[in-house]
Amino acid sequence: MNEFPMTLNGKKLLETELERLIKVDRENIKQAISEARDLGDLKENAEYHSAKERQSHIEGRIQELQAKLSRARVVDIKTIRTDKIVFGATVSVTDPKGNDLTFQIVGEDEAMNDAAKISFSSPLGKALIGKEAGDEVIVRAPKGDMTYEVQTVDYR
Numbered sequence: 001m002n003e004f005p006m007t008l009n010g011k012k013l014l015e016t017e018l019e020r021l022i023k024v025d026r027e028n029i030k031q032a033i034s035e036a037r038d039l040g041d042l043k044e045n046a047e048y049h050s051a052k053e054r055q056s057h058i059e060g061r062i063q064e065l066q067a068k069l070s071r072a073r074v075v076d077i078k079t080i081r082t083d084k085i086v087f088g089a090t091v092s093v094t095d096p097k098g099n100d101l102t103f104q105i106v107g108e109d110e111a112m113n114d115a116a117k118i119s120f121s122s123p124l125g126k127a128l129i130g131k132e133a134g135d136e137v138i139v140r141a142p143k144g145d146m147t148y149e150v151q152t153v154d155y156r
Contacts, residue, residue, distance in 0.1 A: 003073040005087050005120065006107035011074050014109060018065040021058055029055045068109070080155045085128045087120050092151040093128075093137070100151065105129070124148070 006014070029051060036048035077088040085091055085105065092102045104117045105128065111119040118125050127137045128150070137148045 002071060004068045004071050004107060005073045005075055006068075006110060007077060007088055008074055010107050010110035011069070011072055013113070014065055014069055014072075018062065018069065021062050021065070025058050026055075026062070029058055077155050083132050083153060085131050085150070085153050087129075088155060089128075090154045090156055091128060092154075093148040094151060095148055096146050 032051040033048065033055065036045055036051050039045055039047060042048050075088050080086060080088060087105055087107075090102065090104045092100060094100055102116070105120050105125050106117045108119045108121060111117045111122070120126070120129065123139050123141065124137075127139045127148075131137055131150050133150050133153050135150045137150060139146045139148065
């Protein structure tokens with residue numbers, strides 16, 4: 001069984017989304033299906049089919065979140081004591097154009113919602129894991145290799 005690493009904040013975000021899906025969205029879609037049924041013939045009822053499709057998406061996301069939360073491995077960033085980059089690190093790097101970038105390495109769901117966060121499984125995230133301040137990191141990209149220089153590593 002695969003574990004899903006996530007920060008404490010990431011776990012809270014998933015729990016909040018799950019609660020909203022179950023208590024709000026699921027109830028709203030039940031009402032929409034009921035109202036669509038009242039409109040008559042279900043074979044040609046676009047509102048009914050649309051509501052059923054939305055219900056399917058909601059139920060699928062609920063199952064996905066429940067599975068992820070059941071296999072969550074929560075990483076408490078405040079307890080990490082290392083100079084190396086590991087999951088949860090806030091990293092400052094200089095990109096190939098000389099721009100300074102700062103982001104946190106987090107789980108996949110957390111990274112999707114915030115530009116200041118990257119997934120540990122992304123090409124840059126994978127390349128950074130295990131490095132230290134001052135190291136150069138080469139990321140293989142479709143447009144060619146990109147070299148980043150690690151400036152700082154912090155665990156906040």
